[in-house]
Amino acid sequence: MKVPKISEAVVKRLPVYLRYLNSLKAMNVRTVSSHQLGEALDLNPAQIRKDLAYFGEFGRKGIGYEVNYLVEKIKSILKLDRQVNVLLVGAGHLGHAISNYNAYLKDNMKIISIFDADPMKVGKKIANLTIQPLEELAQTVKEKDIRIGIIAVPADAAQSVVEHLVDAGVAGILNFAPTNLRVPEWVRVHDADVTMELHSLAYYL
Amino acid sequence: MKVPKISEAVVKRLPVYLRYLNSLKAMNVRTVSSHQLGEALDLNPAQIRKDLAYFGEFGRKGIGYEVNYLVEKIKSILKLDRQVNVLLVGAGHLGHAISNYNAYLKDNMKIISIFDADPMKVGKKIANLTIQPLEELAQTVKEKDIRIGIIAVPADAAQSVVEHLVDAGVAGILNFAPTNLRVPEWVRVHDADVTMELHSLAYYL
DNA sequence: TAGATTGTTAATCGATTAACAATC
DNA sequence: TAGATTGTTAATCGATTAACAATC
Structure with missing residues (x-):
């Protein structure tokens, strides 16, 4: 995971993504698109894709993001994968x-x-x-x-x-x-x- | 007081100014410069002057800002001059x-x-x-x-x-x-x- | 007067959004 | 194949900072 200087604004949004993705996970939702995320969180889909793309390629073209996978990735970015x-x-x-x-x-x-x-x-x-x-x-x-x-x-x-x-x-x-x-x-x-x-x-x- | 579209960032800083100015007031400080405020609050003095200038001319060239006066002005901007x-x-x-x-x-x-x-x-x-x-x-x-x-x-x-x-x-x-x-x-x-x-x-x- | 400091314009920097080729 | 959606580049927008004339 490279770190091309992440802005504070991006870091503040990651927990927002995580919180919503966790709720999707609880509802057994498999995949979600940046458009759907943007709709739910009142954010621009391009911004969401760009935020995530700073840390890697987590989505699949034509499909969207796999919820469980994205949850794990964001946790790891936020260092919440360890105690x-x-x-x-x-x-x-x-x-x-x-x-x-x-x-x-x-x-x-x-x-x-x-x-x-x-x-x-x-x-x-x-x-x-x-x-x-x-x-x-x-x-x-x-x-x-x-x-x-x-x-x-x-x-x-x-x-x-x-x-x-x-x-x-x-x-x-x-x-x-x-x-x-x-x-x-x-x-x-x-x-x-x-x-x-x-x-x-x-x-x- | 005209309103030339104030950004959220500016509005978030106003209570920070107010809080610090209130503490200066309690210490009977009469005037304060944007440089002193910037030093205390970790902000750029130009930014502080610009923030305040959106709402009026509250300072005096060569002198700075009168603490008590600025407190009242910021209270009024934040609508804290009424209940x-x-x-x-x-x-x-x-x-x-x-x-x-x-x-x-x-x-x-x-x-x-x-x-x-x-x-x-x-x-x-x-x-x-x-x-x-x-x-x-x-x-x-x-x-x-x-x-x-x-x-x-x-x-x-x-x-x-x-x-x-x-x-x-x-x-x-x-x-x-x-x-x-x-x-x-x-x-x-x-x-x-x-x-x-x-x-x-x-x-x- | 000389030094300090504002208010404001211009320059810079950074963040958001649009657009689109790649591809599932 | 046609439609959907990503990752990413380019364009836009907005916020911060530097600079300086005005002036106390």
Whole structure:
């Protein structure tokens, strides 16, 4: 699989394809065309073909794409063909909600540790995981081969948590805190601040 | 304020500017230059100036932008200078977490109603709001002038909730359900599926 | 005045879409 | 064979960045 510099926009669409293809798979659909995908996902069929073609020739001319095969290919592109371990920092309301996402993540991705700075919370269990103190973060990341961290702490604690995560060697961060994180350029951050989404939605009213 | 067709990318950055400007305001910073903003937010200063210039001349040559003034201007562009009422559908873990976001939303945006399809949950309170049955949704939207709906229900219930919301006249939807929603073209949907974000993050490992 | 910084135009860069030969 | 659909090139469209006159 060659990598001719894939744009962020393409990478963001791959999970959308995967999600829909999984639903087709569940419905025992054998093949699907770029036109059908475009119709269902509100995307241009040429764009879908081009996105997929960056990674290989997955379709058959005159036929379309074999659903099961394409699912496996996209999983492998997203590195979801191997185990991806995730940790969560912040055991508040949001952290509690996120810790229940394992059912949806499936596909070899799993939240396997939860941390909180509050000594009152340490030792308690949520979603079958025992809340650990931040001091144990670095060691746990190493021992359990954790690659992604989710930040669900207040804004004023977020940057310090990021530094823990970066030092521990995490490569990707999903940030729910309403603040701009500073990270070295080899760490990838995706922002998921709910207030941000609602504020931009307000523009279109 | 003229509207020369503002791109989605610009609209997504406005709340980022607002968030940072609010933090400057809290620190009693008077003025800020596009260069300083770019430095803090990891954006090109020319882009920031251009984004703001779509909506008016908010800065002063040789000086920069007056923080308090720019905050008010961006609020007004995002229509956060008037009351924006929001409802939430889904009182599960995620709904519970989201219902606590009112503190962050401030700026005239507020979640004022919560709905759930489960009769066992109806009548219970979360975050000071009483959970209502879906049957009351349409009437509540009208009575309370609700403009935005947040969907925090399972994927298989999401499309039916969307139709309730669209029929009721909601203009914007923030969708946490892991599914592609179908809406008429005058309704705006922002997707916020956590699994999607984590899956795209995995690509960069 | 000299230095700083905006608003804006022009240049560049990148992403989306159309078109079509190849082929199932 | 005729119709359908891919992979890919070329054309279009749009967004970002550089540059600079205006001006505080």
